[in-house]
Amino acid sequence: MISQSSGMLGILELDEGLSECAALSPREGSLLNPATFGLPIITEIVEGALAERVIRGDASLEHACVNAAHRLVQRGASVVVGDCGFLIRHQDAISAAVDVPVITSGLLLIPTLLRQLAPTKKLAVLTADARHLGEELLGENARDRERLIIGGIEGGIYMRNTLAHPLVQTDLDQIEHEVGECIGQLRSQHPEIAMLLFECTGFPVVSKALRRKTGLPIYDITDLCALTLNAVLGRNPDLDPDGIHKGTRK
Known part of the structure; x- marks a missing residue:
């Protein structure tokens, strides 16, 4: 049963090394920053989910993802979200295992965003590593493949x-x-x-700046989270009175 009076965002966190990660303060606009949504955030480590294994698509991580999602719901999470867009490979298994909305990736937005655009326009999907964002992650969106442009920053410092x-x-x-x-x-x-x-959950921290620079609408995982939290809880302090997520404004 989802509480309507209060809520928490539960995050499936990658196994990135607690000793150093614990010292990092979540940045403005980050998925892990409670101020992004004005709600408490709880996290559970997906055991063994090193970034490389998640990005490459290690199927053996699915059980660990489901277990971590169960722990989040038991602790009171109203929505479960993944801290890496490549966790979309486990969307069906996780959503089938828990009784709250599950968001594994901003890629879930693709069908809606394509329908917002004229048939002659294209949607660009930005990822940390385009080599591993293949057709299998696009699902039914493959039929609109000519309108989807995939770009990545693999090989860079990030x-x-x-x-x-x-x-x-x-x-x-x-x-x-x-x-x-x-x-x-x-x-x-x-x-x-x-x-x-932006598929990568590390990119929302620069979404606002790049909206200004490009003049284009930019969506990321935080926009989908805000929409879902508002639907589940009936409120979201980070929404303007007209219902628009503050982070999406230019």
Whole structure:
């Protein structure tokens, strides 16, 4: 039973090395920052979920994901969200195992975003590693594959730090530079791009800055979380009176 009077966001956190991660303060706009949604956040480590294993698609992690989701719900989570968009591989298993809404990835937004655009326009999906964002993660969206442009920042400093264990935090300026460069390259090759979706849960910390720079609508995991929390709890302090998530404003 989902509580309507109070709630918590439960996050399936990667196994990134607690000794160093514990010292890192969640940044503004981060999925892990309680101020992003104005609600308490609880986390559970998905045992063995190193970033490399999650990104590459290690099927053996599914049981650990389900167990961590169960622990979050037992602790009072009203919504369960994954701290890596590549956890979408386990969406069906996790959502079948718990009785609250499950959001494993911003990729779940793709069908809605494509329908927002004119048929001649394209949606660009930005990921930490495009080599592992294949057709199998697009599901039924593969039929609109010509309208989906995939871009990644693999080979950069952000990805190197993400794969480190313990996790190494990347400077905000570096994240903005790498993601911004990728966007620029994609737009030069595909001028029909009219909207961006950030798959990587590390990118929302630069969403606001890149909305201003690109002039394009940018969606990320926090937008889907805000929508779901508002639906479940009937409120969200981070929504403007007109119901728009503050982080989406330019």
